[in-house]
Amino acid sequence: MILENFKNGYKVANGSLLAKSEKNDCVVRACANAFNISYDVAHSFTAKEFKRKFRKGTKKVYNTFSALGKVTFDLFQDSLFPVTKEYKLKCVNKPVNASYTHKKVSYTVKTFCANYGIGTYIVLVNKHALVIKDGIVIDNSDMRFTGYRRVVESYVKVS
Secondary structure, eight states: OOOSSEEEGGGGGTTOHHHHTOOSOHHHHHHHHHHTOOHHHHHHHHHHHSOOOTTSOOOOHHHHHHHHOEEEEEESTTSSSOEEEEEEEEEEESOBOTTOOSSOOBOBHHHHHHHOOSSEEEEEETTEEEEEETTEEEEOTTHHHHGGGOBOOEEEEEO
16 A cells, blocks of 8 residues: 655755754654754754754654643844744644544554644654644655554644
8 A cells, every 4th residue: 555645754854964964863854844944943953952962863752842832943043034933732642543432542644644634743653753744644755655554652733
């Protein structure tokens, strides 16, 4: 099976010299895609807020987003027209698929995408982060074929 509603999450890193030498940066790419910011801004955001080290994975993602509650980005601060973007974050841990009434069942990426087709979500699966934006999965390109079965551990709604 193949996900038809899929975009490559690496495109946000195009043109970034920092991204070329980075690895284990799924949270950086998820933040860049979810907040519509550049890879470099997302990289410095995760380094500051999540205490992420260069070329290392990001720890305690859900807990940090929950503690933040909202995020603000000052873009083009050295220019004539500075822009400030603010996003509210609603965090849900261990979401349960309500369409199953006989027992508690977690969402998979596919069922989450079907039920949450409008809005922007940073979705956390086992040791990985991706974005679902208006029903389109934004993730690593190899996940187009196998990524739809992963269990959603928690998510962050960005608004």
